[in-house]
Structure formats: structure tokens, C-alpha cells
Amino acid sequence: MTVESTAARRPRRNSSINSSTSGSSSSSDGSDGSSTSNSGGNSGNSGGGTKRTAAKKTSKAQTAAKGSGRKSASRPGTGRQGAGRQDAAQGKTGQHGTETGPPLVQLLSPEGERLEHPDYAVDLSAEELRGLYRDMVLTRRFDAEATALQRQGELGLWASLLGQEAAQIGSGRALHDDDYVFPTYREHGVAWCRGVDPVNLLGMFRGVNHGGWDPNSNNFHLYTIVIGSQTLHATGYAMGVAKDGADSAVIAYFGDGASSQGDVAEAFTFSAVYNAPVVFFCQNNQWAISEPTERQTRVPLYQRAQGYGFPGVRVDGNDVLACLAVTRAALERVRRGEGPMLVEAFTYRMGAHTTSDDPTKYRADEERAAWEAKDPILRLRRYLEKAGQADEAFFAALEEESEALGKRVRETVRAMPDPDGLAIFDHVYADGHALVDEERAQFAAYQASFADSDDADVTAGAGTAAGNTGGNQS
Ligand SMILES: Cc1ncc(C[n+]2csc(CCOP(=O)(O)OP(=O)(O)O)c2C)c(N)n1
Numbered sequence: 001m002t003v004e005s006t007a008a009r010r011p012r013r014n015s016s017i018n019s020s021t022s023g024s025s026s027s028s029d030g031s032d033g034s035s036t037s038n039s040g041g042n043s044g045n046s047g048g049g050t051k052r053t054a055a056k057k058t059s060k061a062q063t064a065a066k067g068s069g070r071k072s073a074s075r076p077g078t079g080r081q082g083a084g085r086q087d088a089a090q091g092k093t094g095q096h097g098t099e100t101g102p103p104l105v106q107l108l109s110p111e112g113e114r115l116e117h118p119d120y121a122v123d124l125s126a127e128e129l130r131g132l133y134r135d136m137v138l139t140r141r142f143d144a145e146a147t148a149l150q151r152q153g154e155l156g157l158w159a160s161l162l163g164q165e166a167a168q169i170g171s172g173r174a175l176h177d178d179d180y181v182f183p184t185y186r187e188h189g190v191a192w193c194r195g196v197d198p199v200n201l202l203g204m205f206r207g208v209n210h211g212g213w214d215p216n217s218n219n220f221h222l223y224t225i226v227i228g229s230q231t232l233h234a235t236g237y238a239m240g241v242a243k244d245g246a247d248s249a250v251i252a253y254f255g256d257g258a259s260s261q262g263d264v265a266e267a268f269t270f271s272a273v274y275n276a277p278v279v280f281f282c283q284n285n286q287w288a289i290s291e292p293t294e295r296q297t298r299v300p301l302y303q304r305a306q307g308y309g310f311p312g313v314r315v316d317g318n319d320v321l322a323c324l325a326v327t328r329a330a331l332e333r334v335r336r337g338e339g340p341m342l343v344e345a346f347t348y349r350m351g352a353h354t355t356s357d358d359p360t361k362y363r364a365d366e367e368r369a370a371w372e373a374k375d376p377i378l379r380l381r382r383y384l385e386k387a388g389q390a391d392e393a394f395f396a397a398l399e400e401e402s403e404a405l406g407k408r409v410r411e412t413v414r415a416m417p418d419p420d421g422l423a424i425f426d427h428v429y430a431d432g433h434a435l436v437d438e439e440r441a442q443f444a445a446y447q448a449s450f451a452d453s454d455d456a457d458v459t460a461g462a463g464t465a466a467g468n469t470g471g472n473q474s
């Protein structure tokens with residue numbers, strides 16, 4: 001990894017939200033714990049331009065999670081003792097992600113009431129509140145469009161963020177432009193806050209590219225599918241930032257399932273020992289494909305930080321105001337050089353793991369229904385309406401904007417050109433390689449054989465193609 005020290009001296013700009021956040025972020029017990037154009041329309045930031053380079057790793061693996069058939073043991077310290085949740089494979093009835101755990105930092109109740117917290121506060125103008133609402137609505141609209149596009153065969157796969165909008169928009173709007181983000185594959189709301197055009201998120205899922213955006217344009221790294229590995233990339237990057245003497249921060253997103261990965265444990269250890277300016281933002285959406293969180297941990301996830309020597313805090317991940325306040329405080333802490341911090345955003349994955357998944361096989365419908373009542377968008381809408389901070393005209397205009405975004409996404413994705421099949425050979429070695437050249441030539445000849453077959457009759461053409469692959473013609 002190289003880090004140019006000039007990047008470290010870039011002037012710091014704030015995100016689109018200007019508000020005060022108070023808060024020590026030092027306890028680990030949980031008690032203290034605008035838009036631009038229509039294309040994009042999502043950036044409160046004026047751009048990246050940082051010249052740092054960060055490690056990249058994007059490969060793909062899929063494993064199907066299986067229930068072992070064992071019953072959950074009681075879980076000391078989780079507040080879930082005796083909850084009696086059965087194995088997901090056995091019964092789909094258990095109360096999952098119970099509210100009886102440690103207290104959450106909350107500034108907005110599910111009913112849309114404003115709450116105070118002794119350590120965290122936000123003071124937002126009506127315009128800023130409407131901005132957060134708009135971010136969440138447009139992100140959800142984009143996400144729904146992407147799911148529909150997958151169902152129509154336009155995308156190979158989609159990982160929906162449904163239900164996690166507040167965690168992502170709240171934390172994303174807490175970032176400064178020169179902060180650097182290492183996402184997983186579900187951070188469409190954070191991408192939105194960074195000013196990445198949502199259409200660009202879809203190329204990889206359509207199979208026409210391996211990323212779709214320049215990470216350094218928006219300080220938003222490429223999506224990472226190797227679970228947990230981006231926490232190490234973030235830690236290394238943050239160690240570089242510290243060596244530069246910069247006052248920017250790094251944030252790594254990961255899931256409850258990822259928290260079990262060795263990479264995450266190593267990232268925690270290194271970041272703590274090297275005092276790296278990194279916030280670990282865990283979206284505990286309570287499922288890792290079909291594995292519930294109680295299979296990952298016997299203590300609340302935020303408490304893991306204590307063992308590594310840095311603080312952790314649990315925030316209501318469906319409360320955009322609390323996510324903003326807590327993430328901002330965490331970022332301030334790491335910028336002050338006080339070492340890393342873990343934020344656990346307690347939320348819920350309302351949809352399937354991806355479009356390849358069927359959650360009805362392993363979780364109860366009632367569970368999802370209970371979380372619909374805590375919908376992050378609905379609760380902010382309730383507050384805006386009660387407080388008289390948004391009128392019907394605002395909601396109607398946003399509805400129109402949503403539809404326009406959906407249309408643009410649809411049309412742009414369908415028009416994405418297929419990649420040149422030979423391009424993949426160009427990026428294996430920076431300076432080329434004789435073996436790759438040979439393989440490129442072989443593949444080019446193979447492709448050309450299909451072109452020839454177009455001129456022949458259908459039967460002969462099929463035979464030619466099969467013959468080239470060594471297959472039979474049955
Ligand atoms: C190293 C590795 N192991 C396994 C997988 C397969 N896999 C893809 S997503 C996933 C679950 C991740 O769950 P979580 O971290 O909670 O994130 P979420 O999908 O819930 O956002 C797994 C096991 C993978 N991609 N990489």
C-alpha cells in the first residue's frame with residue numbers, strides 16, 4: 001500500500017449534514033455508549049481526489065449455511081438467557097434479535113418521538129432532516145429497482161439493503177469527504193452518501209465489470225465479497241493515514257456473520273495495537289444468510305471491542321439520527337488519535353440475503369413483521385409529520401424523484417454494453433506475459449469460431465461450437 005503524504009494535507013470538508021454531536025465515546029458498556037444532479041443526486045460531498053491507494057480484494061465464494069440441529073445454549077451477558085430460541089432449522093418461532101438485550105443508543109423511537117441521550121445528540125435543521133429522509137427513500141427505491149431488475153434477468157444477483165437504510169445513511173452522512181470507506185457488498189446507502197452513482201453499483205451484479213467505479217474518486221472502496229477481509233484493508237489503510245499524520249478517518253463496514261472471521265479479529269488486534277484511526281461499523285442485521293447471530297457470539301457484538309482494548313457501542317440501527325450521532329462521535333475519537341472504535345448498529349435484514357436466497361426456509365414471517373413496525377423510514381416520516389417539518393408537497397415531490405431514479409436506473413442498466421471478452425486478459429499482468437498472450441489468442445480463435453458458425457446453418461453452427469469446446473452434440 002502506498003500513501004502519499006499530500007493526501008493527508010487535503011483540507012477537511014464536512015459531509016452534507018452540519019450538526020452538533022456531543023459525546024464521549026469511551027465506555028464499552030453500551031450506556032454511553034443534499035443533493036446534486038438527477039444523475040447521482042446523492043452526494044453531499046464535493047469529490048475525492050485522494051491519491052492514496054488501498055489494497056483491493058474482490059473474489060467470490062458462496063457457501064450454504066446449514067443448521068446443525070442443536071438448541072441454543074443460554075447466553076450469559078446477552079440478556080437473551082432463557083429466550084429458548086430453537087435452532088433455525090428446527091423451528092422458526094424463536095424470538096430473534098430480542099429487544100431485551102443491552103440498551104441501544106436511540107434518539108428517535110419507532111413511533112417517531114424524539115428522545116434524548118446523555119452522551120449523544122444531534123441538532124438538525126428541518127432541511128437536514130428532510131435530506132436524511134430523502135436519502136433513505138431514494139436508496140430504498142434504487143434497491144427495489146435493482147431487485148426487480150434481477151428478477152427480470154437483467155442482473156445475475158442482488159444483495160438488498162432493505163431495512164438497513166438508517167444504519168447506512170446515518171453513518172454515511174457522518175463522514176467527511178476525505179474519510180475513506182471500505183464496504184462489503186450491501187452498502188448501497190453508504191455509496192449513495194459518497195456520491196457514487198447508484199447505476200455504477202450494478203455493473204458487477206450484471207457481470208459486465210469487476211467493480212464499476214474508481215474507489216479514489218469518492219473514497220469508497222470497491223465492494224468486497226470475501227467476508228470480513230475489508231476490515232484488514234481498512235486497518236492497513238488507517239495505519240497509513242496515521243503514519244501520514246493526517247486527521248482523516250477510515251470506516252470499515254461488516255456484518256454480524258463477518259464478526260466470526262479471523263480477518264476481523266486480526267483487524268481488531270492490529271488497529272488497537274497501532275492506534276489506527278478506523279471505525280468498525282458492524283451492521284448486526286441478525287442473520288448471516290441462514291445463520292442467526294446467536295450462532296456467532298455469546299456476548300453482544302459491541303462488547304467484543306473491550307477484549308481488544310478499545311470501546312464499543314450499540315446503537316439502534318433503525319434510527320438514522322442515533323446512527324449519525326454515534327458514528328460522528330466515533331469518527332471524532334479516531335481522528336483525535338485515540339485508537340479504533342466499534343459501533344454495532346442493531347438492525348434487521350428485512351429481505352432475503354440475496355436474490356438467490358429464500359428466507360422463508362429458515363425464519364418466521366412474524367419476525368419480519370415485528371421489524372416492519374420499526375421501519376427506519378417510517379419512523380422518520382412520523383417525526384417529520386408530527387413536528388411539521390415536511391409537508392405533502394415535499395413527500396409528493398420525493399415520490400416523483402423516486403420514480404425518475406427508478407426509470408433512469410432501469411434504462412441505464414439495460415443499455416450497459418457487454419464487455420469485450422478479451423479485456424480480461426489485459427489486466428492479469430501490468431506488463432503482459434507470454435502465457436497470457438497465448439491464452440488470449442486461443443480464446444480469440446474460439447470466439448471467432450462462433451462468428452463463423454453464424455454464417456452456416458443452425459445445425460452446422462451448433463456442431464462447430466460444441467466441437468470447439470470438446471463437448472458432444474446431443
Ligand atoms: C470468506 C467467506 N466465507 C464465506 C462466504 C459466503 N458468504 C457470503 S455472504 C455470507 C454471510 C455474511 O453475513 P454477514 O456478515 O452477517 O453479512 P450480511 O450478508 O448479513 O450483510 C457468507 C457466509 C464468503 N463470501 N466469504
Ligand SMILES: [Mg+2]
Pocket residue numbers: 255256257283284285286287288289
Ligand atoms: Mg448479517
